[in-house]
Amino acid sequence: xxxxxxxxxxxxxxxxxxxxxxxxxxxxxxxxxxxxxxxxxxxxxxxxxxxxxxxxxxxxxxxxxxxxxxxxxxxxxxxxxxxxxxxxxxxxxxxxxxxxxxxxxxxxxxxxxxxxxxxxxxxxxxxxxxxxxxxxxxxxxxxxxxxxxxxxxxxxxxxxxxxxxxxxxxxxxxxxxxxxxxxxxxxxxxxxxxxxxxxxxxxxxxxxxxxxxxxxxxxxxxxxxxxxxxxxxxxxxxxxxxxxxxxxxxxxxxxxxxxxxxxxxxxxxxxxxxxxxxxxxxxxxxxxxxxxxxxxxxxxxxxxxxxxxxxxxxxxxxxxxxxxxxxxxx
Amino acid sequence: xxxxxxxxxxxxxxxxxxxxxxxxxxxxxxxxxxxxxxxxxxxxxxxxxxxxxxxxxxxxxxxxxxxxxxxxxxxxxxxxxxxxxxxxxxxxxxxxxxxxxxxxxxxxxxxxxxxxxxxxxxxxxxxxxxxxxxxxxxxxxxxxxxxxxxxxxxxxxxxxxxxxxxxxxxxxxxxxxxxxxxxxxxxxxxxxxxxxxxxxxxxxxxxxxxxxxxxxxxxxxxxxxxxxxxxxxxxxxxxxxxxxxxxxxxxxxxxxxxxxxxxxxxxxxxxxxxxxxxxxxxxxxxxxxxxxxxxxxxxxxxxxxxxxxxxxxxxxxxxxxxxxxxxxxxxxxxxxxxxxxxxxxxxxxxxxxxxxxxxxxxxxxxxxxxxxxxxxxxxxxxxxxxxxxxxxxxxxxxxxxxxxxxxxxxxxxxxxxxxxxxxxxxxxxxxxxxxxxxxxxxxxxxxxxxxxxxxxxxxxxxxxxxxxxxxxxxxx
Numbered sequence: 001x002x003x004x005x006x007x008x009x010x011x012x013x014x015x016x017x018x019x020x021x022x023x024x025x026x027x028x029x030x031x032x033x034x035x036x037x038x039x040x041x042x043x044x045x046x047x048x049x050x051x052x053x054x055x056x057x058x059x060x061x062x063x064x065x066x067x068x069x070x071x072x073x074x075x076x077x078x079x080x081x082x083x084x085x086x087x088x089x090x091x092x093x094x095x096x097x098x099x100x101x102x103x104x105x106x107x108x109x110x111x112x113x114x115x116x117x118x119x120x121x122x123x124x125x126x127x128x129x130x131x132x133x134x135x136x137x138x139x140x141x142x143x144x145x146x147x148x149x150x151x152x153x154x155x156x157x158x159x160x161x162x163x164x165x166x167x168x169x170x171x172x173x174x175x176x177x178x179x180x181x182x183x184x185x186x187x188x189x190x191x192x193x194x195x196x197x198x199x200x201x202x203x204x205x206x207x208x209x210x211x212x213x214x215x216x217x218x219x220x221x222x223x224x225x226x227x228x229x230x231x232x233x234x235x236x237x238x239x240x241x242x243x244x245x246x247x248x249x250x251x252x253x254x255x256x257x258x259x260x261x262x263x264x265x266x267x268x269x270x271x272x273x274x275x276x277x278x279x280x281x282x283x284x285x286x287x288x289x290x291x292x293x294x295x296x297x298x299x300x301x302x303x304x305x306x307x308x309x310x311x312x313x314x315x316x317x318x319x320x321x322x323x324x325x326x327x328x329x330x
Numbered sequence: 331x332x333x334x335x336x337x338x339x340x341x342x343x344x345x346x347x348x349x350x351x352x353x354x355x356x357x358x359x360x361x362x363x364x365x366x367x368x369x370x371x372x373x374x375x376x377x378x379x380x381x382x383x384x385x386x387x388x389x390x391x392x393x394x395x396x397x398x399x400x401x402x403x404x405x406x407x408x409x410x411x412x413x414x415x416x417x418x419x420x421x422x423x424x425x426x427x428x429x430x431x432x433x434x435x436x437x438x439x440x441x442x443x444x445x446x447x448x449x450x451x452x453x454x455x456x457x458x459x460x461x462x463x464x465x466x467x468x469x470x471x472x473x474x475x476x477x478x479x480x481x482x483x484x485x486x487x488x489x490x491x492x493x494x495x496x497x498x499x500x501x502x503x504x505x506x507x508x509x510x511x512x513x514x515x516x517x518x519x520x521x522x523x524x525x526x527x528x529x530x531x532x533x534x535x536x537x538x539x540x541x542x543x544x545x546x547x548x549x550x551x552x553x554x555x556x557x558x559x560x561x562x563x564x565x566x567x568x569x570x571x572x573x574x575x576x577x578x579x580x581x582x583x584x585x586x587x588x589x590x591x592x593x594x595x596x597x598x599x600x601x602x603x604x605x606x607x608x609x610x611x612x613x614x615x616x617x618x619x620x621x622x623x624x625x626x627x628x629x630x631x632x633x634x635x636x637x638x639x640x641x642x643x644x645x646x647x648x649x650x651x652x653x654x655x656x657x658x659x660x661x662x663x664x665x666x667x668x669x670x671x672x673x674x675x676x677x678x679x680x681x682x683x684x685x686x687x688x689x690x691x692x693x694x695x696x697x698x699x700x701x702x703x704x705x706x707x708x709x710x711x712x713x714x715x716x717x718x719x720x721x722x723x724x725x726x727x728x729x730x731x732x733x734x735x736x737x738x739x740x741x742x743x744x745x746x747x748x749x750x751x752x753x754x755x756x757x758x759x760x761x762x763x764x765x766x767x768x769x770x771x772x773x774x775x776x777x778x779x780x781x782x783x784x785x786x787x788x789x790x791x792x793x794x795x796x797x798x799x800x801x802x803x804x805x806x
Contacts, residue, residue: 066564087688088748096749104418107445145417145446177566 040197043068047075048083048163050187054174057181057197067177071170071184078169081109082162084155094138094147095155102139102148110145112158112165113138115274119161119281122297127285128241129156164190164228164280168273189229189283192259192276196223209309210252217322218254218307225258228279230287231309240288249310253286255279256305282306291323298325395421396765399465401490403456403481404473405429405439408495412472412522413439415754417446419761424448426463428456430579431587433569454575456481460488467491468764470757472522474590475597476580479504483511486519493760495522496610497602497784498777500595505781509774509806518763520770521777523610524756525686530693531611533712533746534684539615542707544695545677548651551612551658552674555604558667562636563588585636592637599639600662601627601787607686608673610780612647612658615675619779619804620647620658623797625790631665641665645787684744686752693744704742716740779804 041064043054052075058064084091090109097103105113116129117140128135133155139148158165163186170184171192183203185191193203202221209215210231220227231252232238238247257275286294286308294306305326400422402409406429416422424443427450429436436452443450453459460466468491471481479499485492486508498521499505512519525531538544562585570584580596581587591597598606613619627640642663649656672691675682679701685691695713697704708715717740748755762768782804790797 062561063564063567065561067566069560070564085689087692088750088752093749106414106417107442143447176569177564178568 041065041068043072045069045072045075047072048079048166048186050163050189052166052170052184052186054170055183055203056174056179058179063177064179067174067179070177071173074169074173075166075186078108078162078166081106082112082158082165084157090147091156091158094149097147097149097152097154099149099151102146104144104146107145108165108169110140110142110147111274112161112277113140113147113156114142115165115277116158116161116281119278119285122301123282123285123289124293125242126240126288126293127160127281129158129161130154130241131157131239132241132244160230160284161277161281163187164226164276164278165274166190167192167226167276167280171276190276190280191222191227193222193225193227196221207252207254207307217309220256222256225256226276226279228255228257228276228281228283229253230283232287238287242288247288249290250287250308251311252309253283254307255282255286257282258303279304294325302326397421397423398467398761398764399423399425399463400468400470401426401428401459401463401466402439403428403459403469403471403485404477404495405431405435406472409435409470409472410439410442411751412470412493412495412753412757413442415751415757416470417442418750418754419758422761424450425466426451426453426459428453428459430454430575431569431571433571434566457484460484460490468493468761471495475500475602476504476590476595479507482508482519486511486515486517489515489517491518491760491764493520493522493757496777496780497598497606498774498781500598500602500785502778502781502785505774505778506806509778512774518760518770519774520756520760520763521772521774521780522753522756523607523772523777523780524753525607525611526614526771526776527756527759528686528748528752529755530744530746530748531684531686534682534693534744535615537712538682538695538707538744539675542704542712544680544697544704544707544713545675545682546679546698546701547653548616548656548675548677549654550676551616551656552660552676553608553612553658553672554661554669555600555608555671556662556667556669557600557604557664559631559665562592589636592632592639594638597639598785598788599643600641600664601639601643601645602784604662604671605643605645605660605787606780606784608671609645609647609660609784610776611673611684612649612660613779613783615673616649616651616656616658618649618651618656619799619801620649620783621799622648623783623786623790623799624795625787627787627791639788640791643787643791645790647783682744688748693746695742695744697740697742699739708742711745713742714745716742775806778806 039057041056041058041061043065045052052072054068054071056064056068080086081090083089084095086092090105093103094105117135119127120135133153134151135154137150137154139150141148167184167186167190171182171194174180174182174184175194181195181197183191183193191205196202200221202223205220205222205227206216207218207229209217210233229252239245240247257279259275260273282304286306291308294308298304298306308323310321310323398421400416402413402424405427409429427436427439427443429439432452432454440450440452451463469485471478471485471492471494473481475497478494479501482492482494494508498508508519565584565588571587573583576583576587581590586593586596591603592599597603623645625643625645627643629637629640630642632641642665644661645659647658649658670687670690672683672685679698681696683691683694704713707713756771759768759771763770782799786797786799
């Protein structure tokens with residue numbers, strides 16, 4: 001039924017450690033140290049309640065550091081516009097709109113909302129930044145940069161897409177600086193790899209069982225692509241925005257979205273210039289959608305690759321399996 | 331006494347038929363759905379939000395507001411922040427952007443403005459812009475400090491109203507030329523001390539300190555802006571400005587262009603870049619200018635090759651205020667961002683901890699336990715009700731106290747929230763003033779008082795001894 005399906009056995013019972021609040025957690029996504037780790041520079045910065053990092057290979061450490069900080073500065077500015085917790089952000093203002101009211105927002109907020117609405121449509125509402133309060137009730141005017149609410153009470157939380165969007169823009173900032181052998185991530189749950197270090201095919205990434213991070217489920221080598229992750233730890237739950245009921249089937253999901261080839265590539269529904277934002281959003285949806293739905297989505301939009309880890313009870317007989325959609329390896 | 335009248339009126343308005351004890355009043359207030367947003371503050375917040383709403387419901391509807399043609403002079407980080415705020419203000423038409431970094435910042439801002447359908451012309455030379463853009467009503471200036479005086483004077487003399495970022499100038503001579511030009515041309519000049527238009531700061535100034543005098547006699551103030559270490563600002567190699575253009579505009583090289591704040595003759599160091607915003611609030615809230623300053627500062631951490639100003643500064647001002655002497659401390663350092671930025675006003679009856687940030691220290695008040703109750707002000711919505719711990723009925727036991735787990739002191743909040751980008755109200759105030767509908771909240775005379783106050787710090791550090799201000803030092 002699925003276009004491509006592969007199974008990876010995960011031995012033993014799922015161990016869990018500690019409760020983790022929220023539906024979007026950083027799960028088991030690790031960046032392997034490249035073999036010649038000595039030349040990889042690493043810069044860190046706190047924003048959006050997590051740690052953003054830039055890994056870069058560049059001959060001039062000071063220059064790379066300045067480029068990384070230009071990218072971090074951008075993340076801080078985006079947080080000021082996108083965080084619902086900051087009272088004068090665009091999103092906080094949207095969340096206070098009564099029926100018929102509108103507010104003008106910045107280009108970043110509008111684009112983020114447009115991508116969110118696009119993935120909402122794509123996933124039949126399984127990814128919903130309004131968490132069931134009515135994303136379609138927001139009228140987004142891309143010409144006037146105005147957001148209007150048709151009814152009271154629409155509440156937007158960009159937690160499932162904002163980090164990815166920031167990672168996209170940060171990577172573009174690095175490219176402006178010519179720092180192109182680089183990887184950017186936000187809290188390990190949104191990763192964007194640019195060019196790979198010399199002599200390697202890609203940046204080495206792993207993803208692991210969220211119940212026990214030492215159990216590596218897969219190794220990937222990634223360049224010019226985004227990888228997003230969502231998952232549950234013990235005590236977590238994720239709400240299906242379509243029904244309001246807790247989702248019960250999924251432990252974790254990972255999505256790779258390739259960046260579009262250089263200018264001139266035909267834009268497609270999934271392959272937008274904001275690969276990390278889309279990957280971030282799709283992982284959240286894939287915590288909810290059934291394997292058949294994900295398979296159908298892949299058939300229509302084969303630009304992404306995904307893995308889902310069902311809960312043991314919901315998985316196939318014979319143990320917990322990792323389901324894989326897309327990808328050349330199959 | 332006015333206070334007693336106010337108390338009775340407040341209670342009558344609240345419709346309380348009998349005298350409630352304080353705990354009941356507070357409990358009632360604390361559990362009311364619109365926590366603290368009664369009376370004045372409610373009206374103020376509501377009015378502020380209504381005005382915002384009306385302006386966005388019909389952005390730039392023809393005939394509703396008089397259109398103002400505006401240019402941005404200086405499209406760097408601060409120019410971009412101001413642009414972002416101005417794009418949300420109705421009735422503005424951007425006509426031009428001027429910046430010498432054609433290859434990067436100028437292009438970025440022009441692209442953003444074109445997205446918002448402002449057909450702007452781009453310039454490197456502001457004189458050419460002033461020559462060609464005859465329709466301009468106003469210029470918003472966000473260039474490096476050492477350019478402010480000349481840019482402002484030339485724009486005013488070209489007949490434009492000017493909003494100029496702080497510090498109004500890196501020299502008092504330059505600042506005086508700006509004031510003279512404003513007076514001579516009759517054009518408006520607003521200096522970018524944007525807290526002067528922030529609704530929360532205005533509420534504190536007018537109501538909490540001015541009318542209610544909640545802190546009693548303010549005796550000390552402290553404040554800070556601490557920032558973590560960051561590398562010097564760089565720039566993408568491929569977008570470097572040609573050397574000739576840099577030199578023509580007063581910069582030795584690209585590094586100095588990007589990091590002008592650290593160079594003597596170009597900027598004033600962190601005490602001016604950061605401290606100026608907050609020390610302006612000291613002068614404003616204390617209703618006085620300082621009489622004396624002592625300061626210690628040094629270049630303790632940064633590379634002296636590229637940092638001419640002090641990276642660490644600690645200052646104590648003396649003020650003779652209408653209610654008595656005050657000592658005010660301020661520090662700024664650039665090696666550790668602990669606790670960020672705030673201003674803390676301490677009186678014998680309470681404390682006001684405030685910051686421009688909507689996230690941290692957005693306005694907290696602490697009442698001294700011996701100070702008169704703030705119930706009146708809570709009922710009017712000047713401050714929020716304190717967090718109430720679980721109330722236990724004491725009944726008629728006759729005991730004077732119910733002995734139990736410790737109770738936290740009252741913490742109140744300032745119930746006014748800014749919903750817009752930080753610089754928007756101050757820019758809005760400027761454009762309202764251009765339309766003749768408001769007075770500028772920070773005319774150059776006020777900017778000058780702040781410049782005198784802050785620029786003296788660097789002098790005092792060099793002098794290694796206290797320096798005095800004379801009242802006439804603040805006058806132009």
